[in-house]
Amino acid sequence: MVSKNEIKLIKSLTQKKYRNKYLLFVAEGEKLVNELVKSHFKIKQIYTLENRDIDLDKTLVKLVTEKELKKISNLVTPNSTLGVFEIPAFKKPLKGGLQILLDGIKDPGNLGTIIRLCDWFGVSQLICSDDTVDCFNPKVVQATMGSIARVNITYVDIVSYLEKSEMPKYMTLMQGDSIYRQSFPNDAIIVMGNEANGIRPSIQKLADYQITIPKFDLGSNAESLNVATATAVLLSEFRR
Amino acid sequence: MVSKNEIKLIKSLTQKKYRNKYLLFVAEGEKLVNELVKSHFKIKQIYTLENRDIDLDKTLVKLVTEKELKKISNLVTPNSTLGVFEIPAFKKPLKGGLQILLDGIKDPGNLGTIIRLCDWFGVSQLICSDDTVDCFNPKVVQATMGSIARVNITYVDIVSYLEKSEMPKYMTLMQGDSIYRQSFPNDAIIVMGNEANGIRPSIQKLADYQITIPKFDLGSNAESLNVATATAVLLSEFRR
Structure with a gap:
């Protein structure tokens, strides 16, 4: 049995203010x-269809019907x-290593995909500006395919973070130097900008290096690549 | 005035069978x-809010209210x-060049993102299996950010396409050789597989080269990268 209060609580977790209030987040799908x-995240409750088996302390698992699952699912x-x-x-953010x-x-899909990339390419720390979409947003969690449990993610005031950090700061800007004509250090911060507006000018001026992914066909009207x-x-170019 | 039949027609274009019946597709947003x-696509009709200006033959442009736009929008x-x-x-697919x-x-978002990448990296031809999502699906069109007009896309029987083609065929497979330890030709076909199941075995056996993007942190549980x-x-590694 899933109570009305439980349904209300779980559905409220699509909103950041309720996630912050209850300090809970939702993930869906057997694999995820x-x-x-198996990760460091503490389990509050698992809901699963009656015909599924899950290897866990029984008090943490609640068997539900398809109808009940539909009521709590996003x-x-x-x-x-x-x-x-x-x-x-x-x-606190880790020091050193390769950071994004x-x-x-x-866009939640973009953040989720970037978290998955950080996992693959061994990024030590993912730093997000306070106005970046919340990493516990259910759409982000789904898009990470589990990488959310393996990547260090912190939300900070990025201006003061960059000002205090002594690591070389690489910013992706249209007018930057081609990434294919330089070699990169193991310890660095790579800054990626907002989907529509790129990197804010107040952040741009903290760059040590301006880099760009050159367009192969210069005659093309393509304006930019998707941020993910x-x-x-x-990341491939820094790690190769 | 947007007639009821017009609304019905436009809304039907979210479905492939009606796109194929009427040979029409929808794109939304002023920029797109x-x-x-400005592209080679022939315009059937543009609908735009009364306060917007669009530089076009007036017979092709219909001014609409916000309420009308809401009725036709996806x-x-x-x-x-x-x-x-x-x-x-x-x-017919072009011969030669770099092909995906x-x-x-x-996933429509994945196909749209891949079309945008083909535009950026100068891919001469994008070949899709008959069961790949339709490139005129509105979600695909939106995700291409206009690149749909600049990339050659064809749907074919990929087994016979690969069997007939004399270009070297690179397939991304888990057990492949690291992409960082080889050099790539300018003319090649790069095969990318389905989101959940990868490349079909019947296609895999047509590979000339098996390649992989190595995981940086071998201890990580990350299973794969998103296909886009x-x-x-x-593409970056082939073009660098």
């Missing part, structure tokens, strides 16, 4: 939930399993 | 529509402009 169950076609997990305490810093990323695919190209 | 207006928050364009006739071949891509970000990394 199983991965988060997906158009609910999967078999939904997990509610605790949002961990704020952690996001200046105002708004640009991050993929840059 | 303006870009397609977006949650409709933009100011919606365009209906003709789907051009089937074109998609084996069963299902993997395409970004590969």
Whole structure:
């Protein structure tokens, strides 16, 4: 049985203010939930269809009907399993390593994809500006495919973070130097800008290096790459 | 005035069978529509809010109210402009150059992002398997940001296409050789597989080269990259 209050609580977690109030977030899908169950995230409650088996302390697992699952799910076609997990305490950013810093990323799919890339390319720290979309937004969590549990993510005032950091700061700007004509250090901060407006001028002026992914066909009208695919190209170039 | 039949027609274009019946597709947003207006696509009709100005033959432009725009739009928050364009006739794939071949891509956002990448990296031909999502699906068109007008896209039987082609065929497979330890030709076909299942075995056996994007942190549980970000990394590596 899923109570009315439980449904209300779970559905409220699509909103950031309620996630911050209850310090809980939602993940859906058997594969994703199983991965988060094995991670450092503390489980609040797992809801799963009666015909599914899940290897967990029984008090943490609630068997539900398809109808009940539909009531708590955020997906158009609910999967078999939904997990509610605790949002961990704020952690100070790690020092050193390869870091990605996001200046105002708004699209949950883009942030989720970037978190997945950070996991693949061994990024030590993902720094988000305070106005970047919340990483515990359910759409972000889904898009990370479990990488949310393996990447260090912190939300900070990025101006003061960049001012205090002694690491070389690379910013992706149209007028930058081609990424293919330079070599990159192991320890660096790569700054990626907002989908529509790029990197804010107040951040741009803190750059040590301006870099760009050159367009192959200069005659093309293509204006830019999507921020997640640009991050993929840059991480590959830093790591190759 | 937008007639009931017009609304019905435009809304039907979210479905492939009606796009194929009427040979029409929809694009939304002032910037995107303006870009397609300047392209080789033939305009059927542009709908735009009364306060907007559009530089076009007046018979092709219909001024609409916000209420009317909402009725024909596929977006949650409709933009100011919606365009209906003709789907051009089937074109035979170009020979030579760098080609991307998609084996069963299902997500419209992924296909749109890949089309945008093909534009940026000067891909001569994008080949899609017959079961890849339709490139005139409105979500694909939106995600291309206008690149749909600049990339050659063809849907074919990919088995016979690959069997007939004499170009070297690169397939991205887990067990492939690192992309960072080889050099690539200018003329090649890069095959990318379905989001969940990768490249079909019947296609895999047509590979000349098996390649992979190595994971930086081998201890990480990350299983794969998103197909669009993997395409970004590969295209950058072929073009660098």
